[in-house]
Amino acid sequence: MSESTGLLGPTAIREIAAALGIRPTKTLGQNFVHDAGTVRRIVRDAGVQSGDAVLEVGPGLGSLTLALLEAGAYVSAVEIDPVLARALPTTVSARMPEASGRFAVLLQDAMAISDAEMLAVPDDFGRALNSAASGQELGSAPALTVDAIAEKRSFAPRALVANLPYNVAVPVLLTLLENLPSLETVLVMVQAEVADRLSANPGSKIYGIPSVKAAWYATAVRGAKVSRNVFWPVPNVDSALVRLDRHPILTQTPREDVFAIVDAAFAQRRKTLRAALAPWAGSPARAEAVLRAAGIDPQVRGERLGIADYIAIADASRALS
CATH class of the missing domain: 1.10.8.100 (rRNA adenine dimethylase, C-terminal domain)
Known part of the structure; x- marks a missing residue:
């Protein structure tokens, strides 16, 4: 595919960022992926199938979002940056217009999501949300008419697939596993050290609080290392994938x-x-x-x-x- 359609390459990433006046910030952990092979591998390793309901946290400029849509998923993206949240529907419409009806974006801190009812519904109703968002100030949820509220279906994501900001990866992951019981699988790209800790076994030097708490919800397996060179700007640390598969509730103990x-x-x-x-x-x-x-x-x-x-x-x- 060319740089004007389909997945985002290095040129498109910089052009979109320049058009939006964006300079990636360490505060929000913004390192944008510009390699199509990497985002397609994430989607493949996550086992995303056509028709799956997928939650993406921190979509940024839309690199992974487009790869998820390319696979036929219904994507609800949660973005904390208002500039990025407003721009994402335009990017999807321009580069993958046939998938616009399977995508919706919500301007929200992922740590504040308490249940699936808060997520935007990515279908024809999601298209209406995105149209409204382009012409109004986004809040914790777009303004809806009474009829639209009556028709709203909850979006219960089966999978979380995301490039999580390094500085909040563990609390975001644990919060979503707790608040969204519909999540069956998680495939996230995080700092390599975090991936190691999440998947560590008892007795290892890196086994700690993230390891134990993640095990409360799921079985974690360390995935492939991701090159620093697929990011813009290039981060100072290595990245890796980690997959978590939710297991049955272990106990009734609080x-x-x-x-x-x-x-x-x-x-x-x-x-x-x-x-x-x-x-x-x-x-x-x-x-x-x-x-x-x-x-x-x-x-x-x-x-x-x-x-x-x-x-x-x-x-x-x-x-x-």
Whole structure:
């Protein structure tokens, strides 16, 4: 395809950015992908099929968005930058007009999405949203008529596919997994170190809070490394893909209880669990009692435990209360 249609190449990326007066900012983690092979690989590795409902966070100038639409997906994109959010429908219409009815964009902080009802619906109704957005000030949701609200269907995405900003990748990922139970698979491009941590196993040096909390929701597998040269501007760190496949709910134990223990266990990595969990439990003695009731050696460290162990600690604590 030429630079005037289809996926975005280096020339198109710079032309669109120049037209919008955009200079990528580190604050928003803006590094735009300009390689068609990379975005197509992301879509392929995500297993996106024609007709799939896909959520994209941080679409930027639209490189990955267009690749998802090319695969036949219905895409709801969430963008925090108002300039980029307003420009994205125009880019899609100009470069892939046949896919405009399968795309909608929402100006929103992804951390503030509490359920699927907040997402724009990418179908003929999505087309109406985009038309309205081009002529009005975007807010947390476009203004709708009473009839449009009555016709609105919730958009329950099956997959999250995104190039996540490095500085907020983990909190965004965990928030969306919690708030959008419809998500079955996740394929995100993140800083390579983050991908390693998310997919790390108990006992490894990089195993930590992101590893345990991600395991609450899904099984994470580290994917391919991504060259720095496919980005503009070129970042100072390496990137990699990581895939997460949601598994059935592990327990009825409240997530907040388990995550509080995880946070306490890793707050002082070098300490034994008896010492590290003392502030959480109220005393070293009670921490030891809870750990023994959970069948865990009080002298081990937090990085040796898997998510099932942390659930067992939370259950033992409740039983001893």
